[in-house]
Amino acid sequence: xSKLKENQETVGGFTSTAPxxxxxxxxxxxxxxxxxxxxxxxxxxxxxxxxxxxxxMNVPEEQVTAIIGPSGCGKSTxxxxxxxxxxxxxxxxxxxxxxxxxxxxFSNKFKQEYxxxxxxxxxxxxxxFPKSVYDNVxxxxxxxxxxxxxxxxxxxxxSLKDAAIWDELKDRLNENAYGLSGGQQQRVCIxxxxxxxxxxxxxxxxxxxxxxxxxxxxxELVQELKKKYSIIIVTHNMQQAARISDKTAFxxxxxxxxxxxxxxxxxxxxxxxxxxxITGRFG
Numbered sequence: 068x069s070k071l072k073e074n075q076e077t078v079g080g081f082t083s084t085a086p087x088x089x090x091x092x093x094x095x096x097x098x099x100x101x102x103x104x105x106x107x108x109x110x111x112x113x114x115x116x117x118x119x120x121x122x123x124m125n126v127p128e129e130q131v132t133a134i135i136g137p138s139g140c141g142k143s144t145x146x147x148x149x150x151x152x153x154x155x156x157x158x159x160x161x162x163x164x165x166x167x168x169x170x171x172x173f174s175n176k177f178k179q180e181y182x183x184x185x186x187x188x189x190x191x192x193x194x195x196f197p198k199s200v201y202d203n204v205x206x207x208x209x210x211x212x213x214x215x216x217x218x219x220x221x222x223x224x225x226s227l228k229d230a231a232i233w234d235e236l237k238d239r240l241n242e243n244a245y246g247l248s249g250g251q252q253q254r255v256c257i258x259x260x261x262x263x264x265x266x267x268x269x270x271x272x273x274x275x276x277x278x279x280x281x282x283x284x285x286x287e288l289v290q291e292l293k294k295k296y297s298i299i300i301v302t303h304n305m306q307q308a309a310r311i312s313d314k315t316a317f318x319x320x321x322x323x324x325x326x327x328x329x330x331x332x333x334x335x336x337x338x339x340x341x342x343x344x345i346t347g348r349f350g
Contacts, residue, residue, distance in 0.1 A: 103128040103267055103297045104149060104186075109163035111148060113156065118144050122163070122323045124316060126267075128297045131289060133312035133329065135305055137349065141321040142301045146269050149299065150186035151179055168266075184211075187265035191272040193252035195244035195259075200227075200236050203244050203255055207263035222262050229295075230258035231288045250281025254288065268292065270300040274307070286311050305345060309333055317341045 104126040111119040119141050126132050134142045147153040149165065151172060165172045172182055184207075195203050204223045213219060223240070227233040232254040236247075244255050253273060260268060270289075274282040289298055289311050302308050308315050309329060316326040317340075325332060325341045336342045343349060 101128050102126060103168065104299075105164075105166045105169075106149075107164040107166075109145075109148065109161065109165060111144060111153070111159065111161045114158040118321050119148070120321045124323055124326055126297065126299060127314065129293055129295070130313040131293050131298045131300060131311055133308035133315045134299065134301045134318060135303075135308050135315060135344075136318035137344070138303070140318040142318050143271050145318065146271055146299060146301050147188075149267075149269060150183050150188060152183070152188060184263050185265055186267040186269060187260035187263065189253070189257055189260055189268065189270045189273050192276045193249055193256055195247075195252050195255055197243065197245060199241050200244050200247070200255055201240040204258050204262050206259060211263065223258075226258040226262040227255075229261050229292070230254045231284065231291065232258065248281070250277050250284060253277060253281070253285060257285075257288065257292075265296065267297045267299065270298065272301050272303060275303065282307075305333075317344060319344070 102125040106122055106124045106126075109119055109122040110117065122145065134146065136142050144153060148161065149167075149172075153159055154161075161173065167182065167186065170177060196206060198206070201223055204226050205219045208219060208222050213222070224233060224237075227236060232251060235251065236255070244252060247255065253276075257268075257273075274285050277285065286307065289300065292298060293313075300308075300312065312329045314327065315329045315332045317324045317332065317336075317338075319340055325336060325338045327337070332341065333345055336345065
């Protein structure tokens with residue numbers, strides 16, 4: 068994990084702090100990157116109110132892409148558009164294109180169930196089902212028709228191991244997940260998402276309800292998961308974005324203002340609005 072250092076700048080008579088990254092320790096991004104999701108000219112409305120404006124963004128595979136910006140800027144709306152969960156709000160309408168692995172997700176031929184299997188979601192607050200740890204993780208595979216206990220046992224164990232919580236819970240699989248700590252619940256929810264073998268994992272501020280120790284564990288887990296999955300994480304914490312992401316997108320008032328490699332965006336932003344936000348002038 069990259070070390071974070073603070074970059075201080077005096078703005079308007081007060082000192083603001085913006086995150087930056089030690090370039091010597093930042094892993095170099097490969098020169099050739101495949102895109103797992105491609106967004107072109109995306110607009111979104113809630114009824115007559117427009118929430119996203121002409122968003123264009125390519126999400127690289129097997130990297131962590133962070134989305135930052137002030138409250139109400141469209142971060143979570145954009146994230147939920149990537150697996151069409153936003154359409155659960157009946158007044159939503161969209162225009163433009165989102166392609167997953169070169170397939171248009173808004174096409175009538177593209178099944179939403181398949182999309183939400185391949186593009187999984189972890190929410191802001193841990194939301195385990197009121198079931199055992201085992202049944203939480205086995206839920207998705209069962210829905211997909213897997214019934215054999217030995218197969219489910221393997222899936223549950225692998226998913227909990229991938230979520231870095233098997234050792235903590237291997238003797239507690241039959242306990243209700245509600246009895247776990249917040250950090251454990253969130254990692255069980257991550258294991259539940261992994262159990263259906265997604266390709267992309269969307270995370271909507273997954274550590275905002277967690278204590279610092281649990282937050283650190285989830286951040287370490289994200290770094291491990293990107294070896295197998297493409298991760299897009301909304302975070303209100305710029306320090307977190309700097310620590311764990313390869314690329315960062317800055318949203319403001321429904322617009323994608325800037326999208327670049329994380330160290331470049333924090334150390335040398337190209338848009339003054341990005342600079343103003345990361346140096347604390349607003350937000």
